[in-house]
Amino acid sequence: MATLLRDAVQLTESQQLVRSSIGDICADFDHEYWRTRAETGEYPHKFVDELVEHGWMGILVPEAYGGAGMGTQETVVMMEEIAANGGGFSAAQAVHGGVYNSVPIVEYGGEDLKSNLLPRVADGEASIQAFGLTEPNAGSNSTAIETRAEASQDGDEYVINGQKIWTSRVDVSDYLVLVARTTPLENVEKRTQGISMFLVDLEDAYDQDALDIESIPKSASDFVHSYELWFDDLRVPAENLIGVEGEGFYQVLDGLNEERLVIAAECLGLGRLALERAVQYATDREVFGNPIGSNQAIQHPLAEAYARLQAAKQLTYNAADRAASDENVDLGAYANAAKFLAADAAYQAADAAVQTHGGFGIATEYDVERYFREARLTRLVPITQQLALNYLGEKVLGLPRSY
Numbered sequence: 001m002a003t004l005l006r007d008a009v010q011l012t013e014s015q016q017l018v019r020s021s022i023g024d025i026c027a028d029f030d031h032e033y034w035r036t037r038a039e040t041g042e043y044p045h046k047f048v049d050e051l052v053e054h055g056w057m058g059i060l061v062p063e064a065y066g067g068a069g070m071g072t073q074e075t076v077v078m079m080e081e082i083a084a085n086g087g088g089f090s091a092a093q094a095v096h097g098g099v100y101n102s103v104p105i106v107e108y109g110g111e112d113l114k115s116n117l118l119p120r121v122a123d124g125e126a127s128i129q130a131f132g133l134t135e136p137n138a139g140s141n142s143t144a145i146e147t148r149a150e151a152s153q154d155g156d157e158y159v160i161n162g163q164k165i166w167t168s169r170v171d172v173s174d175y176l177v178l179v180a181r182t183t184p185l186e187n188v189e190k191r192t193q194g195i196s197m198f199l200v201d202l203e204d205a206y207d208q209d210a211l212d213i214e215s216i217p218k219s220a221s222d223f224v225h226s227y228e229l230w231f232d233d234l235r236v237p238a239e240n241l242i243g244v245e246g247e248g249f250y251q252v253l254d255g256l257n258e259e260r261l262v263i264a265a266e267c268l269g270l271g272r273l274a275l276e277r278a279v280q281y282a283t284d285r286e287v288f289g290n291p292i293g294s295n296q297a298i299q300h301p302l303a304e305a306y307a308r309l310q311a312a313k314q315l316t317y318n319a320a321d322r323a324a325s326d327e328n329v330d331l332g333a334y335a336n337a338a339k340f341l342a343a344d345a346a347y348q349a350a351d352a353a354v355q356t357h358g359g360f361g362i363a364t365e366y367d368v369e370r371y372f373r374e375a376r377l378t379r380l381v382p383i384t385q386q387l388a389l390n391y392l393g394e395k396v397l398g399l400p401r402s403y
């Protein structure tokens, strides 16, 4: 069954290679490993070290800088497999930033920044796990961010003040990609202008005593920690500006759709995992003298989960193929639909898995309660389901904007 969903789409040779290599690594980390991480809240260092050792953190780093030079087509496979093989959405999230945050540097970084940093990311010496965009006063309305980066008189550095919220993996990162306003909102023609992207060396920030962080207690993704951050006159060298000053928002948007497809794949992996555990339990558990899976009230929600995951997977992988082609497609239409459908499919699968387990559905030893909490989270991040629908409603269907 799980194999059917795993094989639901035809993979290219390089995708097959990714699937088997990642599968081999994941095979050494069983359900107990992930359960213990969730119970203790400890980041899965051993698992991530294995990925690093095999070069997977450099999957999106070009070969010229020591990486694997792969793209979204391969990254969807990598992340779906990590989630599906027991780690769930959280395991994928544990490495998501490390894999993805090098992309703006690849696309927009100056040559010095690239040649200093990317080879170190590819071989695991440096990690860029953290990405700070969301702010308490802006939320989903990213152009309303208030964190300010002001160029110093001599132009050698920027001085940063402000606050971020929900910045994940700061505790396991050497660098933070920070999005800040270089021109105040009231001085730009369009809200999307005047925003810039910076690479912040976290050790340097702590040494300057210019960064405070506080962990946010939360009830899902137990071993991937998120933080509130405060910047107080943080000085960042001018060469750490990523790309063009004032163009940062467009740079963020540029990689967004492909990243959203990868998130959809992480949801698919979680859904596959929940479904597999539920089918196993429904086959093994007998009540009233029959396996509970023979009752259609148990069977149908699992069959429905299968159908929904199958459909979302077709869309996600098709979109990843189109992203890799030279076709001029509106990737946003695919990426937002894929993320919306995959998150909902994962949620329905996890809910069915909990119901299938009866009372044990909430016992931590069966893991499905953890999958359910994670599946709920997938409907909130990295954008909420409503914001994905807003994109489809306004940009694809051409309906009037409400905000």
Ligand SMILES: Cc1cc2nc3c(=O)[nH]c(=O)nc-3n(C[C@H](O)[C@H](O)[C@H](O)COP(=O)(O)OP(=O)(O)OC[C@H]3O[C@@H](n4cnc5c(N)ncnc54)[C@H](O)[C@@H]3O)c2cc1C
Pocket: 130, 131, 132, 133, 134, 138, 139, 140, 141, 165, 166, 167, 168, 169, 221, 226, 377, 380, 381, 382, 383, 384, 385, 386, 387, 390, 403
């Ligand atoms: C575990 C976790 C990890 C995260 N990691 C990161 C990270 O590493 N870096 C980072 O920058 N951010 C991160 N985030 C932030 C995440 O991207 C935001 O939480 C998300 O974008 C939603 O923003 P918000 O929480 O401020 O919700 P709000 O924007 O306050 O929205 C609240 C509710 O109102 C709805 N809503 C708001 N406006 C509209 C509208 N116009 N139409 C319809 N509905 C609307 C939303 O859909 C939502 O349901 C993380 C969040 C979580 C929970």
